[in-house]
Amino acid sequence: xxxxxxxxxxxxxxxxxxxxxxxxxxxxxxxxxxxxxxxxxxxxxxxxxxxxxxxxxxxxxxxxxxxxxxxxxxxxxxxxxxxxxxxxxxxxxxxxxxxxxxxxxxxxxxxxxxxxxxxxxxxxxxxxxxxxxxxxxxxxx
Amino acid sequence: xxxxxxxxxxxxxxxxxxxxxxxxxxxxxxxxxxxxxxxxxxxxxxxxxxxxxxxxxxxxxxxxxxxxxxxxxxxxxxxxxxxxxxxxxxxxxxxxxxxxxxxxxxxxxxxxxxxxxxxxxxxxxxxxxxxxxxxxxxxxxxxxxxxxxxxxxxxxxxxxxxxxxxxxxxxxxxxxxxxxxxxxxxxxxxxxxxxxxxxxxxxxxxxxxxxxxxxxxxxxxxxxxxxxxxxxxxxxxxxxxxxxxxxxxxxxxxxxxxxxxxxxxxxxxxxxxxxxxxxxxxxxxxxxxxxxxxxxxxxxxxxxxxxxxxxxxxxxxxxxxxxxxxxxxxxxxxxxxxxxxxxxxxxxxxxxxxxxxxxxxxxxxxxxxxxxxxxxxxxxxxxxxxxxxxxxxxxxxxxxxxxxxxxxxxxxxxxxxxxxxxxxxxxxxxxxxxxxxxxxxxxxxxxxxxxxxxxxxxxxxxxxxxxxxxxxxxxxxxxxxxxxxxxxxxxxxxxxxxxxxxxxxxxxxxxxxxxxxxxxxxxxx
Numbered sequence: 106x107x108x109x110x111x112x113x114x115x116x117x118x119x120x121x122x123x124x125x126x127x128x129x130x131x132x133x134x135x136x137x138x139x140x141x142x143x144x145x146x147x148x149x150x151x152x153x154x155x156x157x158x159x160x161x162x163x164x165x166x167x168x169x170x171x172x173x174x175x176x177x178x179x180x181x182x183x184x185x186x187x188x189x190x191x192x193x194x195x196x197x198x199x200x201x202x203x204x205x206x207x208x209x210x211x212x213x214x215x216x217x218x219x220x221x222x223x224x225x226x227x228x229x230x231x232x233x234x235x236x237x238x239x240x241x242x243x244x245x246x
Numbered sequence: 247x248x249x250x251x252x253x254x255x256x257x258x259x260x261x262x263x264x265x266x267x268x269x270x271x272x273x274x275x276x277x278x279x280x281x282x283x284x285x286x287x288x289x290x291x292x293x294x295x296x297x298x299x300x301x302x303x304x305x306x307x308x309x310x311x312x313x314x315x316x317x318x319x320x321x322x323x324x325x326x327x328x329x330x331x332x333x334x335x336x337x338x339x340x341x342x343x344x345x346x347x348x349x350x351x352x353x354x355x356x357x358x359x360x361x362x363x364x365x366x367x368x369x370x371x372x373x374x375x376x377x378x379x380x381x382x383x384x385x386x387x388x389x390x391x392x393x394x395x396x397x398x399x400x401x402x403x404x405x406x407x408x409x410x411x412x413x414x415x416x417x418x419x420x421x422x423x424x425x426x427x428x429x430x431x432x433x434x435x436x437x438x439x440x441x442x443x444x445x446x447x448x449x450x451x452x453x454x455x456x457x458x459x460x461x462x463x464x465x466x467x468x469x470x471x472x473x474x475x476x477x478x479x480x481x482x483x484x485x486x487x488x489x490x491x492x493x494x495x496x497x498x499x500x501x502x503x504x505x506x507x508x509x510x511x512x513x514x515x516x517x518x519x520x521x522x523x524x525x526x527x528x529x530x531x532x533x534x535x536x537x538x539x540x541x542x543x544x545x546x547x548x549x550x551x552x553x554x555x556x557x558x559x560x561x562x563x564x565x566x567x568x569x570x571x572x573x574x575x576x577x578x579x580x581x582x583x584x585x586x587x588x589x590x591x592x593x594x595x596x597x598x599x600x601x602x603x604x605x606x607x608x609x610x611x612x613x614x615x616x617x618x619x620x621x622x623x624x625x626x627x628x629x630x631x632x633x634x635x636x637x638x639x640x641x642x643x644x645x646x647x648x649x650x651x652x653x654x655x656x657x658x659x660x661x662x663x664x665x666x667x668x669x670x671x672x673x674x675x676x677x678x679x680x681x682x683x684x685x686x687x688x689x690x691x692x693x694x695x696x697x698x699x700x701x702x703x704x705x706x707x708x709x710x711x712x713x714x715x716x717x718x719x720x721x722x723x724x725x726x727x728x729x730x731x732x733x734x735x736x737x738x739x740x741x742x743x744x745x746x747x748x749x750x751x752x753x754x755x756x757x758x759x760x761x762x763x764x765x766x767x768x769x770x771x
Contacts, residue, residue: 117608123422127450128450128453128770130451130471130769131477131768132476132557134427135427135520136556137427139539139543142540143539144540144543145534167421172373172374172452177422177429192257203470204455206461207458209374209382209453210454228476228558234350
């Protein structure tokens with residue numbers, strides 16, 4: 106087994122995620138937190154929520170990007186070690202959603218960061234978020 | 247408080263003022279004053295009548311002038327309104343009389359370019375640091391959304407200025423941080439382990455919903471306002487519908503009022519359990535976090551069954567509700583609520599007898615009754631400090647006048663008391679849910695509502711899980727509102743943060759932040 110292979114295997118089995126709310130209504134955020142709790146319990150899939158960007162592989166980002174959080178979002182992404190992936194969670198994260206056209210809203214996450222997986226839904230169900238993470242893992246295999 | 251006596255003494259005090267008084271909808275009294283008299287009138291209200299609860303200040307651009315509305319509450323709503331010229335909009339600040347007015351004034355100031363003379367801290371509240379120029383709520387604002395190529399914001403210029411003494415250090419926290427799921431940032435000035443000062447920055451989740459409301463129809467706004475907050479989404483649309491229905495002269499049918507009440511109470515249970523979990527997680531009590539969130543799923547399941555959505559329900563329409571339930575569902579909900587009650591009684595016993603939980607929450611984040619009144623704090627935060635307020639009892643709306651419940655108060659004002667208040671409120675809410683299920687009247691779910699709303703204005707209040715929620719809605723006769731102002735209860739809690747933080751240990755910061763049950767997306771809008 107080559108070193109490369111071991112690293113890829115480890116990444117597959119322990120995707121550590123970071124959550125950032127760039128202006129969301131909280132709906133998707135509590136569903137993300139819900140993933141850690143007994144009904145969904147994503148730790149059984151190796152998914153662990155991290156507090157620091159420096160420990161994370163995947164950025165789970167909710168909400169439209171507001172003017173105030175735009176640069177913070179960029180900076181958090183830059184603090185994550187490569188390889189790193191971004192999942193836009195919720196309709197606002199995908200496109201700006203219901204807030205499209207507001208004076209303080211730039212649009213979806215992809216206006217600022219390269220997004221790998223879009224999880225639509227307003228708010229998206231916890232199952233959909235798990236599915237999003239698993240699809241990402243499939244993609245990076 | 248007797249409004250007539252208050253108005254009579256205002257007339258006596260200001261004989262030169264015409265003081266036109268109008269009995270508004272939903273029991274609100276509106277009186278107009280000139281801007282010069284307003285601070286003196288407020289002084290009279292505070293000093294003679296102890297009317298110190300300023301719910302919020304609404305500012306609006308009427309076309310020719312800037313109008314400010316000061317909404318007071320003392321068992322009854324009293325709104326003082328004044329007109330300022332558009333070119334030179336300035337008025338004296340009320341912060342010295344009512345410290346809780348500070349955030350409201352900052353918001354009006356940035357949104358409408360009104361100068362509040364004598365404001366102790368006139369920084370912008372919600373708008374971004376790189377926001378230049380226009381006042382978003384003035385009618386002539388062009389308000390283009392930001393673009394990708396906008397220059398980067400000047401985020402941290404504050405860090406350098408805050409640390410002055412040699413022994414002091416400044417710790418920036420946020421907007422991405424483990425204690426809260428939501429973006430807000432602090433600068434904590436510490437001496438050793440002790441916090442001597444804190445500076446708060448919100449606005450990371452400011453989307454500009456109030457302005458967006460003016461561009462959308464009343465029906466479209468239901469979907470938008472529900473997304474002010476994902477935790478208390480139903481109460482937002484309920485308060486909004488209550489206001490619009492009163493402008494239309496409609497009343498939701500009894501069955502709709504009961505169903506709305508049921509969803510409001512389920513939402514309160516879900517919100518309190520969510521809060522309890524977050525608090526427990528932040529002080530390291532993961533077991534309670536897991537228990538609370540596991541049992542919260544019961545209420546989410548019920549709400550999903552009723553409306554189709556776990557978090558955003560879209561249950562309200564103007565004129566009623568669009569969800570219904572049959573006898574079978576009533577039975578099934580009843581039995582699940584009993585299960586939930588058993589669980590809550592079990593783990594609230596665990597909480598009360600756990601010495602480390604007590605140790606982390608007793609005498610932490612103290613707020614006295616006097617502080618709570620000075621800052622116009624509402625909801626469980628106020629009730630935990632001994633202020634006996636609850637709009638469900640004081641100004642019954644929906645079906646609350648026909649239901650029995652206790653208003654829970656405690657005197658201590660620390661996180662421990664807030665926990666007790668909220669856990670006991672969950673039990674009261676369960677009691678309310680059972681009464682609704684038992685007495686649910688038959689009949690239609692909604693009355694037809696026209697798309698156009700006749701001209702008028704309304705102040706609509708309701709008790710959300712975090713306290714008094716207030717909407718001001720003005721209609722100009724079209725199918726779009728001319729102004730929707732929302733003041734959420736979290737904004738009143740945020741203003742107390744500096745007082746709660748002062749002097750505490752740095753290890754208590756997560757407990758203090760999560761003990762308040764902040765909802766930043768509510769506060770930022």
